[in-house]
Amino acid sequence: MKLLRIKKDNFEEALRSLQNEFKIYIPKKEDDNVVFSELGNFKDMDYKFERTSHPIKEFVLPQNETLFYFLKDGSREKESFDTSKRILLGVRPCDAKTLKLLDFNFLDSSYIDPYYEKRRKNTFVISIACNEFGENCFCDSLGDSPYKLNGADAIIYSISNEELNLLIDNEVIFSFFKKYSEKIEEVNSEEEVSEKGKIAERATKPLPVKELKEKLPSLIGSTDLWKNISATCIECGVCTYLCPACYCFDINDITFGKGGKRLRSYDSCMFKEYTLEASGHNPRPTGAERWRQRLLHKFLYYPDLYNELGCSGCGRCIDKCPSKIDIREVINYAFNYK
Amino acid sequence: MNNDKLITEEIREFGRKAFKEENVEIIIGYESLNDNSLKPAVIYNENEVNKLTWNQTASFNLATLLRKFKGKKTGIIANGCIGRSLVVLINEGQIKRENLVIIGVPCQGILNENNEELYENCMSCKYPSPPIFDYIAQVEPLKVQGDTLGERIEKIEAMSESEKLSYFKEQMNKCIRCYACRQACPMCYCETCFVDINSPKWLSKEVTNEDNTIWNITRIYHLAGRCVECGACSRACPEGLDLMYLIGKMNRDTKRLFGFEAGLKIGTKGNLETFNPNDPDFFWKGES
């Protein structure tokens, strides 16, 4: 790992030269939302890098993805890949972590999703260590950290008026910024450096996620627990849309004239139709079963399979839930349930 | 502010009565979050009654939760919007009046996210108190404050066709087809929504301006004569689509052309469920 000190001017010059090969995206304010948009004019570089309303999964798993085109008579097919190169600049560590979580699913050795793989290979992430906690952020309660690499290719640790400190864990990224930096240090581990970006400790209680994982298998049959948790859930699916770690999808064909395309689009385990079988039977008939699945997926199955939680604590689900259901409360409630 | 405390005390008292005397199994109401905003809550026994709270952040339409508790005797806290939704659901055979114990609240208006202004549809609200109830808090309801929504609709009506179209398309560009609007609406209770019907396939799963238009116009139109303009859909939308202007226009047309407003009286048929041979006739005459 290399720790670079770069003057802001030189940093921007590096980005300018990168723009020949890469599309660079930064968080930009659009009405009430903050959205990752292309960095066109450098006067948009305000170095604030606010957390975006939507997660970055759109870049590797878009809401609508054409898998291939076909002619209806079957005579011709064409796969459709996105191999455009991009750099996401200003990603929060909670979002950066979720790319790793998505990789577990889509780049599993038993089947590598070619569409995801091509996008992922061409997406570089330069994250920014958080300066302050958002209202509903809880990465720290999960044992995560808002100022670590978390799998990003590089992280901006600190920004002063003139310069920034960039920790780089990727040879390719290092080669981009090498000649623009004032100072380069070799770093053996992130721990040596992460104090630089450390923000004030927040007095939040850690969430009992390790203990909950042990307890969850015994709670599967506790119907009352799940009924209570899901009582006010309207199963709208907004949590799954905005969650950076959620990736369920549906595949449909769209035809038009002589041909058509196969489309992959977001789906949600919170919808009744998600598990509706052709026979009419639905193994998850009510919101109670669907909430159980959601909690188990994120806090039992993922840790079991990959040793990582399926949640990064970004808090978007808490922000936008119409029923104001708070997953932190759900975790505590399930853990304390008798 | 004062009324909030009074209302909260009264609904707790009524809640106790509902458990003790009316044998409700659950009560659907609101409870406080840390910052004094409210979130919907379901309470299961008398001991939880002190969770019930009311204030001007009660923006969730509780009637939409009833479909999860069918068959149970349910108490429900209801202001005008929720009460009217209940009337529509009863009229459409979705719930039985006997299964409901309605704890009425004359609404004081609901504040929007910045907690300073009333929601648009609250400003012109003519029915702040529920039209049916078993108990009701003894406070004065909100008086009509103005008609900001109506004025906004008029302004858009006065725009040229292309301006209207570009405003509409701007809204459709925002939609991500999460269907939160549908889930938040008490009157969207179809077992299989038209978007999930494969033959005929009315719209694709792709998030395009065109498909978003079919989704939003159809959902709004399927509420003609049934919508009580509570605004739950607009608040549930994570992208901030302006749905109220379309809904408001449709409801105002329904009132103007047919003298009908949804959810006022048990036993009335929905506006499009019936007809009158003397209905206004503007066929072939353009806009009415």
Next chain:
Amino acid sequence: MNEFEPKIIGFLCNWCSYAGADLAGVSRFQYPANIRIIRIPCSGRVNHLFIMRALYDGADGVLISGCHPGDCHYQTGNYYARRRLEIFKNLLYFTGIPQNRLKLAWVSASEGAQFSKLVTEITDDVKELGENEEFRAVRKDIEEFCNEQ
């Protein structure tokens, strides 16, 4: 002369309007061939999604025509249609689509001349408006693929 020829979809009720259109034909009343007629049992059958899908799938204009109120073959079908389409028409106009793209009419089985006049007027109006770009399912990417070699 490459003049724009609009595609107009007409939903005509079987008992009055369709018969009226038939009468126009039999009586040799001319009307433009831009209209494609879909026969429905009653104007009350019209689902607003027919109108939306027609516009999205290539129609430049849509006509819905039924029996005159009071004369519905099924007694009350057109009364329902009148209410439903009144509300829908206003909602659709409010989104900014040019009003001449959706027309509603009552044509009886004996009104052959009126039907041909109606269709001529509608076709002229829609021709003036031009192609329906406001509500058209575009799908350029599929089109491009189909046209590739």
